[in-house]
Amino acid sequence: MSTSRGARQPTIKEVAGRAGVSPMTVSRTLAGGRNVRPDVQERVMAAVRELGYYRNENARSLRPGQPSGLVGVAITNLANPYYGEFALGVEEVAAEHGRRIILGNTGEDAARERQLVSDFIGRQVDGLVLVPTTGDAAHLRPERLGDVPLVLASRRVPGLDVDTVLVDDVGGAYRGTVSLLDAGHTRIGFLGNRSSVFTGARRYRGYERAMLERGAPIVPAIIARDQQDVSAASRAARAILDLDEPPTAIFSANNRNTIGVMREIGRRIRRGLPSPHPAVVSFDDFELSELMPVPVTVIDHDARLLGREAATLLFARLDDGSAAEAKTVELPVTIESP
């Protein structure tokens, strides 16, 4: 009732002392009890309980070759629910394989990513799952990583030949744009990330391909490609919708831009600005999309599945000892029309 103040974690030796055995017997007992008499096991476990002893996992993984049971996960933006789901997917599969995840947020900052990765390796992670940032990626090259397997998610890194899980960005954007064209729109705006962001480039490519194929004009004035968060997206949408010749539809290349454009449309409706308001296609699902005041087509993909697939690729290499060459998995999207 009182010894908790400043009390170190008890060690295996203290447990051994209390149980009247050697540390080795404690170790064996905790490892499953093979070759330890049941009554001795009893005494050991009693001592464990009484002392509140926990095995030191760090010391355990000190021995070379011993896995730490840790997977390092670095994400660009945990505040984006999409990546929250993603992290959950990784965590689930890791838990199924008896591993824990260490999680870091990079905020799209390559230097921060570098720090995180080196910390992860210093903690002897068994593997890494990354949504890579856009900058310099020298710290991800195999010679820097030693034999720690790496899986990339969402984005590929140029020149890095590792397991990767992607979403069908180009195809999804293409099909989404086509659905707008089929509905009769030709003046279609685009909101997304700048082209240096992998998905930004790929989704723009799908949009562009559909537009060109159908002979629809690509109008720079209604294209904005540098919004990372909701408020920037709102501002970009407002600028575009305020034009003399606004688009009749908008292709939004991700969740954050979609929320931004919907906010702006809501604002216009509340102010009584003249309709028609633009139809929207959103790459990425969002909650309550069915309640929006304009028709919304959703290009949906499963963030949690993305995380699960990434982790699955990692554990294939880790547990099945697969040394196969780098695989890329591209997850399909589904189009949900209003």
Add this chain to the structure above:
Amino acid sequence: MSTSRGARQPTIKEVAGRAGVSPMTVSRTLAGGRNVRPDVQERVMAAVRELGYYRNENARSLRPGQPSGLVGVAITNLANPYYGEFALGVEEVAAEHGRRIILGNTGEDAARERQLVSDFIGRQVDGLVLVPTTGDAAHLRPERLGDVPLVLASRRVPGLDVDTVLVDDVGGAYRGTVSLLDAGHTRIGFLGNRSSVFTGARRYRGYERAMLERGAPIVPAIIARDQQDVSAASRAARAILDLDEPPTAIFSANNRNTIGVMREIGRRIRRGLPSPHPAVVSFDDFELSELMPVPVTVIDHDARLLGREAATLLFARLDDGSAAEAKTVELPVTIESP
């Protein structure tokens, strides 16, 4: 270009060998270089680079008293964007203090929480931040935790006197309910968690207090208190709205229930079911609440701030060595009327 296959992480000895110094000199160099000649440091750092050496953080923290730099975080539901934000808040503050977080998802399962906590302790975490589950909490008692500080967030655990960060559940729910009463509603339904969930009980209490104070009837038929996810919430909302005498307003005690009731209202509108549809008060903000087809009052609180506060409490104890008695911080909410 080739040695990465199966290559162990290099050790301090190998670096020392390559640099022609003792391991101790390498250690000193990496620790800042005090008392090491600059030219020797150069050689050491060169060897570090060439070998791709990373300090083994686990071995480093083996020595008793040495912090591991890890904070264990267990969350009930990472798929809830609210807790994603929360985790980010903890991560941010941890990063500011040079720590990393290990993250686990409990899924409201006390056994899983127990596992996670014991793994965290086994990994020598410097501290714990938990959104506790509802079940048995013996594993959180001080004698089990040794001297690992624990901070609870969102919920308190009965009989556990530790630092806690809460949201003003009772006050928020009270004020939200009052806003409905002020708008003329008297038949107000309630959707939330069962009373064994801490926030579920507190938010219900605020609702109840407001209703009783104003003499509004508490009608069991329009109260549903066992929905953990969106689809269960939708079903509960449907059952209530299908009654002969449905409520004219609904108090939703959390994000998941709010999304559920909004979905159901959307469904009714699309089916042309007769209005008026119920007004809604939502405890927890959600994106695009301003675009809903019925008036929505939001009781808003900041999940990221909750996480930041929890981590701040933890590091106060950790870094400032504060041994003060357990503090409780209650974060205010803001009411945003439609």
Add this chain to the structure above:
DNA sequence: CTGTTAGCGCGTTCAG
């Protein structure tokens, strides 16, 4: 300024 010794908590190996 640099190296040696010792020991952190644990598990493998080998004796008994």
Add this chain to the structure above:
DNA sequence: CTGAACGCGCTAACAG
């Protein structure tokens, strides 16, 4: 079935 010795990677304390 149980224990002793050793070493894992690293660093505080103590030589030199």
